[in-house]
Structure formats: structure tokens, C-alpha cells
Amino acid sequence: MESSSNPTEPLLRGSCNCGQVTYVSSMLPFAISLCHCINCRKTSGAPFVAFGDYQNTALRWHGSESRTKPTIKTTSSAIAIRGFCGDCGSTLFMKYHCRPDVTHVAMGTVDDGSVVGEIVKPCEHIFLKEKAAWWKVSDDDDGIARHKGFDETFQRRLEEWEAKGSPRRASC
Template identity: 40%
Template sequence: MSSDAKPVLTGGCQCGAVRFALSAVPMKISICHCRMCQKASGAPFASFADIPHEHFAWTRGKPAAYRSSSIAMRDFCAACGTPLSFRRIGGPRIEIMTGAFDRPDRVIPTLQYGTESRLGWVGTIVNLPSKTTLQNYGPEKLGEIVSHQHPDHD
């Protein structure tokens, strides 16, 4: 990403030690249900925004990396542990975890991979009873919580 390019999307880790910016819209946005992505994200699936390296930059700090297979690296914040990306070693693109974006509502998945490992209940979660955070904690308890999370902007 050139230094004069205006960011299209930004994001970073939970503590703010690592931040990134994209100068173009992602090529694709996907969900991966494979077992490796489940373990790497600590979640039932991972969601990624795929962007060529030339349209991506780490803008604050540098992530730590883990070689999760013979073909891939996964970047994460060494300070807070937030998973940040998946990238093929020597590949032309980086795939950024959609939850790490400041505006994850702007990166909407359009395809799925690794469906052989998709958990059976994933498709039915929309039908589960739900509460907002305020409903769950109540106004008094929610008012006592102090967040140490970096805001969703620089």
C-alpha cells in the first residue's frame, strides 16, 4: 500500500498494538469451517477478507506469526492474542480476519470453505433465544464495566 493511498478499510487487534489499513476493497470475503481455522480462531469458523499485498499495510506495530502448516502463516498480536490474518507463504495476498476490522459490517462473506468440518448447529444459531448486552447485564452492571479494548478507529 502506498503511503499516499487513502484507506478504504482499517482495523487492528483488541489492545491497539497492531493496526492495519486497506487501500482497496477486498477481492473476496469468505468463511472457513476447516478444523485448522476453528482452532486458530478459537471459534466455530473463521471469516476472512482477501486482499493483495500491494493494497494492504500494517500501520502500527507488527504482528507475531505462527506457521500453522507447510503452506501458511497466521498473524496475531503478541500482546493481546487477537488473531489477525492467514497468508500463504510466498502468496500474492493476505486474508484479514473480518472481526479485526473497525467496521466488520462492511465485509460480508459471500462463500464458504472447509464445509466438511462445519458444525451442525452453525446454521441454526439465528433461531436461538437472544439478548443484547444491555439485556444480559442490566444497566447498573453494564455501567460498571471498564473496557480496555482499543476503540474501532485510530
């Protein structure tokens, strides 16, 4: 089993805008997707959201359990949960029910100067069918896959999960 990181020395730190929610990761994201879906646009107020993919086991969140009011507020849709700071509203993460071992954390929350090593380049634009009309994907984005919705592998995973009867989780 490969392990290049010491869990006591995180390779990356992040936080919401107000600082009530922080996290550390013992790994760097293994992939980054740029999502143009309307839910990402509306919840973030940005033309798209860059999500870094982490194994849940690499992440340690702080600020979610020590207060009477939950600091991380979640919303649940049929296919995913989204996490926000309950105080400032920052977009923090997504988790898909069909991929429960992975957390997709908003890259904008990564703290400057905290990264040990090199962050991978984004690998794909997804949900271009819902892209903001005024936003043009740069011609410089060579080598970054472009998908109308999810990429094919994830779409298959989602459909397999749905075929099992979409065991919809209780909303948080």
C-alpha cells in the first residue's frame, strides 16, 4: 500500500470564507472537474465550480460538530448532497450517493500557501449543456475533456446506482 503522506502533516488545507469551517487533507485531489451545471452556478454564484476529488479518509473537517448550530449545512438532491458553511454560505463540497467513498471539495476553498506538492490540472468540463450562455470555454483548455453532462464512466455508475432503486437517503 502506497503512502506518501504523514497524516499529522497535511498536504493541503482549506476553509470557508468566514473561517468557521476548515479542513485538512492527507492527499492532494486525485482529479479536478469543472462543473457548469445550473445547481453549481446558482449555489456558488460563479459561472462554474472546480471540484477536487478526495478519498473521504484523507479529509478531516473541523467546525461541524462542536456547535449547537451545525456549521456545515447540507442540502440533498436525488443524486447528491451539497455542503455549505452554515454561517457564511460558502460552497464547500459535494458527495454523490453513487460514489460514497469520495468527496468533491470546491477548489476555491483551498488556502493559499497550504499546498505541499503540485495540484493536478483540471481534467474535464462537465455539464456544458447547462453552461452560462455568456461564458466561453477557453480555446486554451486543450487536453481538458468536454462533456455535455457527466463523463461516460460516471454516468454509467449513476445509472447502475439508479437501477438498484435509488435508495434515497434521508435529507439532512
